[in-house]
Amino acid sequence: MPTEVRPGLPLPMGTHAREGGVNFALFSRHATRVRLEFFDLPADAQPSLAIDLDPSRHRTGDIWHVWVSGIRHGQLYGYRVDGPHQPWIGHRFNFHKLLLDPCAKALSGTSGWDFEAARGYDPSAAERDLSFSEIDDAGTTPKCVFTDEPFDWQGDRPPNRPWTETVIYETHVRGFTIDPSSGVTHPGTYRGLVEKIPYLNELGITAVELMPVQEFNENQIKGIDPGTARPLRNYWGYDPLLFLAVKASYGSAGGMGGQLTEFKEMVRALHRTGIEVILDVVFNHTAEGDELGPTLCFRGIDNAIFYTLESDQRYYKDYTGTGNTVNANHPVVRAHILAALFYWVKEMHVDGFRFDLASALGRDGTGKLLEKAPLLEQIAEDPALRDVKIIAEAWDSGGAYEVGRFSEPRWAEWNGEFRDDVRRYWRGDEGMLGRFASRICGSSDLYAHSGKGPESSINFVTCHDGFTLNDLVSYVSKENTPNGEGNLDGTHHNFSANHGIEGETTDAGIEVVRKRQIKNFLLTLFISRGVPMLLGGDEFRRTQQGNNNAYAQDNETSWYDWPLLARNRDLFRFTQGLIALRQAHPILRREQFYSDAEVRWLDPHGGLPNWKNPREKRLACLLDEGKATALCLLFNAEVTAIGFALPPAPPGTLWHVAADTSAETPHDLHAPGEEPPWKDSQAYPLGSRSSVILLARPATP
DSSP, X not given: OOSOEEOOOSOSSEEEEETTEEEEEEEOSSOSEEEEEEESSTTOSSOSEEEEEOHXXXXXXXXXXXXXXXXXXXXXXXXXXXXXXXXXXXXXXXTTSOBOOTTOSOEEOOTTOOGGGGBSSOTTSSSTTTOOOOOOOTTTXXXXXXXXXXXXXXXXXXXXXXGGXXXXXXXXXXXXXXXXXXXXXXXXXXXXHHHTHHHHHXXXXXXXXXXXXXXXXXXOOOOBOTTTOOBXXXXXXXXXXXXXXXXXXXXXXXXXXXXXXXXXXXXXXXXXXXXXXXXXXXXXXXXTOXXXXXXXXXXXXXXXXXXXXXXXTTSBOOSSSSSOOBOTTSHHHHHHHHXXXXXXXXXXXXXXXXETTGGGGGBOTTSOBOTTOHHHHHHHHOGGGTTSEEEEOOBOTTSOBOTTOOSSTTOEEEOHHHHHHHHHHHHTOTTOHHHHHHHHTTOHHHHGGGTOOGGGEEEOSOOSSSOOHHHHTTOSSOOOGGGXXXXXXXXXXXXXXXXXXXXXXXXXXXXXXXXXXXXXXXXXXXHSSSEEEEETTGGGTOOOTTOSOOTTXXXXXXXXXXXXXXXTHHXXXXXXXXXXXXXXXXXXXXXXXXXXXXXXXXXXXXXXXXXTOTTOOEEEEEEEEETTEEEEEEEEOSSSOEEEEOOOOOTTEEEEEEEETTSOTTTTBOOTTOOOBXXXXXXXXXXXXXXXXXEEEXXXX
């Protein structure tokens, strides 16, 4: 253990090796006392050493700091912070609680963690939110891990793919390979994902968007599945404990810092094959919950600074649906979030971020949405983040919905309008023709007025939050009873259809329609301008049995069932072919909206579409690629087939069939150069609920 203690330096924040020791720095404006404790084992209740920081020597402004010799990689530590316990003015200091370092890179001892001992209130008191718990939780709280292990990046460089080449695959590190059917050596881990890189390359995606890997507590959720009596678990992970710490349980060896090495190995391996890594990050709230939640980190360090509070400061403003909202535009909090982003980019080599409930990050300390939120502007303009992809979930749970107008032009956005309009069109809803056409063209109605282009639109039909693609065409109603909330959770607005019967069926006729609709959704996604995002497993009909909010289902409901790939290999092939077709035709993915010279819309008879007819559900789109080449896209959301009048192919060419969702495999999609010519230049028999891609190619002798 340490042989020397010095005052140390206030910057940089967190832990940093320096001069044969380690410098520790912690922000707390309102603290009166800070203690740094070291532990030998994660479950230790008593520290092996405790250092009380003298404000006269170990405090500079609002930063408490100390330098300690003899600290090595893997050393466990935590803080105790004392100060006023006055919830009515926002202060919730409690020296009995061992706190996590907000800048910690790793935690150890998270397995089996129960938040109960960390609660800062006495549950037996009448005024629980004002009461004070004297339970010391050091023996049950995970410990921070000092990490200082070198890593050989072996010349790793970010792929820096432009948006025009990007195809995103949203997945979950654990769920991707945890099922035994995955066939990997390290299931449910970063290394397990590495083992599946050949699969991702075969599919053709260019980026993985990983659901949260910021450390969270799987045991946070209390409750059981009423049908199976299995305990529910925090599977999704949208309840971060810390913003910089890498999820320990996704490492094959657990905690003690090894998870950092394995994460870096994963990034390095993905980059070697040209795949970028985008992290789904949660900065809008933490796992500390509402006024009755546990005291884990920020609440015990300086609650009044880190959180947005009500006028009665015992309570938290909640724009996230989780009990609290991070005060993201306070300068101190803003600096902490930016430091986290710099860390993930510089030290972990990630290529981009998707910001969960990003609108909450644009609110001030009173909860008001700011026109030019400092944090969002700084993320967009910071020179160190200039090459990083930044994606906003442009809404929050407080009523904000900013799709098409979120912050700076550099911000891309999850396009919820694309999801809803494409679903409604293919469901056969009336009045969707114009909106469907706009989504195909990059949603200029949403983005052009704010100076954004189609690259700002992250197009998706499904994501982790909602039905899978298989379930979208198999269920009218959500089946969330296993979540233990009486089927009241999850959205009611799915814009889905079951095509004859709810759930799984052996009816061959219904299955034909369902598979055709899945192909229609996939084809629409990959021919639309903007950036396509595919929900992992949709390429082989992964199902959640109708659960559209599987946040608590760390089981077969959420895990990838890999035998489905063999059963639906034709759908994998179709998806793979569409991705290749998209990459082969730059006109589908340019960063500009279509000009009048590039696109022409047609009705089934070759005339102009009647956009005002709410009952019209059929449409053609002629795309001029230049140099006597063109694409013709046909769409029919009607339940009846139609002979669709074709526009003339460019001189010297014939229309060739690239894809037809009504055709059986392998005729539903043809490889480049193998597209059969369509001899009838006048019309194409467009099947019911189907879509077609025709390519103009020179006529063969």
